Amino acid sequence: MLDIAKIRADFPILERQVHKKNLAYLDNGATTLKPNQVVETIDKHYKEECSNIHRGIHWLSERATESYEGTREKVKNLINAESTDNIVFNSGTTAGINLVVQSYGRSQLNAGDEVIISAMEHHSNIVPWQMLRDEKGIVIKVVPVLEDGSLDMAAFYALISEKTKFISIMYVSNVLGTVNPMQEICDKANELNIPVLVDAAQAIAHMPVDVQKLNCTFMVFSAHKMYGPTGVGVLYGKAEYLEKMPPVNGGGDMILSVSFDKTVYNVAPYKFEAGTPNIAGVIGLGAAVDYLLTFDWQQVEDREAELIAYAHEKLEQIPGLKIIGTAKIKSGAVSFTMKDIHPHDIGTIVDRSGVAIRTGHHCAQPLMEFYGIVATARASFAIYNTKEEVDQLVKALEKVQEIFA
């Protein structure tokens, strides 16, 4: 069993009062809170080893480089990558997807080539592909979602053809909480030799992720959704792919030599890390990985499943409340609507009860359209959340009903 009181003590922000009420932070799908271990590591970097990395030959720079590159090792272990060379640091999930689209997509895909995404994708896994479509004439095919919020796998198989040259799908839906059958998708992609990108933004803090077992070509995620700092993320790529991909940004660490006639690019991952990176952020990510790995994955998953089941049970008792996304395997989030009360109004009223939830379209407007709604309210969970916080949400929702009665 996880020691929730001990975990909560790692997150001093949980002690805060909001509108004179105890804070119930249920917006972890947007960003998780950060434990002391992460905050102190970043603090320590700035206070004790602040320096630029890689080029410095002085002591401080060596220390900073060690911490920075040490994180590559930690991330490699977290996702079971083949080597640290597969781990590219960037500013987050969105940057990772854009890099793959702008580098692999632009250099390898041609007019008429088909890219398969899903109807539940976040805008960050839709818009970059549309930008490439407008530039190169690729075709985007969309796997529909079933009413319960699971992926229509029959449609997925039907969409695959000889023209399919890339598959890019999220592991866990930020809106529906659906855990997609990623192993099955990757197996099919590999059988047909189609590269596949896994957007693991909403999976990485909630379940063990193994890139070799999945055998995915690319994986992207953000530090800030796994108890780490904002502005830093990871792109994992298979070596043979990263090697053939041209850099997108020029300058700094991405070169081996530069003359005005010719530039020799560095090898992966460095050729994708132009300029001074978010050093403190990467080091903070390392601390977040350490923190995450102090927990037993099974216990984390059990805990979360318990919270989600409890939230479902309690929310379903509220008249007029409808849960959007009832797939069999869910993680992280419970989205809902309440009759004709706009989720933004729900958000404001529950906020006054100290409850932080997300309301809106969650950067998944096409998915909202599928359900014929403009927005949802979403409670999303992390390891520090409690059933009492779910109760606090339920009470706050009853207040919403009173006001809008």
Next chain:
Amino acid sequence: MSNQLYQQTVLKHNRDPRNFGEIDDCSHHAEGFNPLCGDEVKVFLQVEGDELKDLKFTGKGCAVSQASASIMTEALKGKKLSEVQVQYEDFIKMASGEKLNPSGEIAAFAGISQFPSRVKCAVLAWKTFNAAIAGADNTISTE
């Protein structure tokens, strides 16, 4: 308290918005979007001389955005353009926290600046109205 924002006035206009609909052959119109939440509002104006003869809106969104649009139409309809301009500016000032004593149902939004995440909802219709009058770019965004 949230009751301060969700007063009867706001709830009433949300339930039963006034001047809801389109004006055929209107003299001005504009569309406004709040990309943050997907709210949208369209305003239709009939300006004759220096008078705002008619004003209607359509849209979908939260109670704050819909009530604000509804109350706006009642407040501005039939007014001189010069008065309309003053009222528009006052509303924007009030939304950004300036202490004003608005008259009538606009007073329901007097405390809106204490709900910073909701200010955009309240000003959406007004900004869209302003864009329609200005006739510049007919699509506005609160972002």
